[in-house]
Amino acid sequence: MIGAMLAILGAIETEVADNRSLLEDPVELRAGHLAVHQGRLHGVEVLLARCGVGKVNGAMATTLLRSAGATSLLFTGVAGGVAPAQRVGDLVVATDLVQHDVDVTALGRPPGQLLGEPRSWPADRAMSERLLAAADACAARDRRQVHEGRIASGDQFVASAPRAAAIHTDFGALCVEMEGAAVAQAATTLGMPFAVLRALSDTADHGAAQDFPAFLVGSARLMADVVQHYLR
Ligand code: SAH
Numbered sequence: 001m002i003g004a005m006l007a008i009l010g011a012i013e014t015e016v017a018d019n020r021s022l023l024e025d026p027v028e029l030r031a032g033h034l035a036v037h038q039g040r041l042h043g044v045e046v047l048l049a050r051c052g053v054g055k056v057n058g059a060m061a062t063t064l065l066r067s068a069g070a071t072s073l074l075f076t077g078v079a080g081g082v083a084p085a086q087r088v089g090d091l092v093v094a095t096d097l098v099q100h101d102v103d104v105t106a107l108g109r110p111p112g113q114l115l116g117e118p119r120s121w122p123a124d125r126a127m128s129e130r131l132l133a134a135a136d137a138c139a140a141r142d143r144r145q146v147h148e149g150r151i152a153s154g155d156q157f158v159a160s161a162p163r164a165a166a167i168h169t170d171f172g173a174l175c176v177e178m179e180g181a182a183v184a185q186a187a188t189t190l191g192m193p194f195a196v197l198r199a200l201s202d203t204a205d206h207g208a209a210q211d212f213p214a215f216l217v218g219s220a221r222l223m224a225d226v227v228q229h230y231l232r
């Protein structure tokens with residue numbers, strides 16, 4: 001393998017479509033079951049892929065992208081905000097990620113921690129700083145806020161205010177989604193630096209099922225913008 005190669009991963013089509021449409025000299029590859037689009041974004045060699053929803057899909061795609069030559073990984077997607085004073089459209093850059101649906105408490109582990117694994121997986125500092133700067137530049141234009149903190153992942157679409165509040169209190173998370181911590185675990189195990197950017201499509205409460213599709217496209221566009229800034 002020669003040189004650095006950034007992988008950009010999203011879960012669903014809308015989260016990857018904008019970046020893919022901007023790809024210069026695109027070539028479609030296969031990595032296992034995964035369709036991977038290779039090309040240049042702002043002159044930077046990248047691999048783009050859509051992993052599908054959920055932790056297993058996130059972990060599989062991360063592993064396959066690593067095998068396809070990725071040396072670092074940026075995950076971009078939408079999430080439900082669980083911290084107070086957040087608004088739909090705000091951006092969250094992960095400091096670290098935890099799996100809120102993991103429960104080995106009967107064996108004395110804290111909620112979210114698997115045997116032999118850390119409680120959370122930290123994102124790469126340099127990538128995250130750069131992502132924050134890019135997010136700040138884009139957010140300032142339409143008065144969105146950029147938050148930096150822990151992201152919680154699990155195989156659940158959270159659409160309940162009490163559950164959202166519990167994820168915030170129990171895990172100290174700012175938002176909830178379904179892939180990030182699995183990508184983080186796989187990337188860490190494979191020795192691949194990673195960062196995670198999420199735009200809030202909803203606030204993980206009773207309105208989430210309506211808000212998520214309504215704000216998906218706008219959030220995805222904003223994130224593609226942040227990625228352009230990140231690569232510049
Ligand atoms: N469109 C899909 C479902 C997407 S699930 C379908 O119809 O089957 C929601 C996606 O957005 C996941 O990839 C997850 O990472 C993120 N997400 C957004 N809001 C969320 C929430 N409130 N809880 C969990 N995941 C959320």
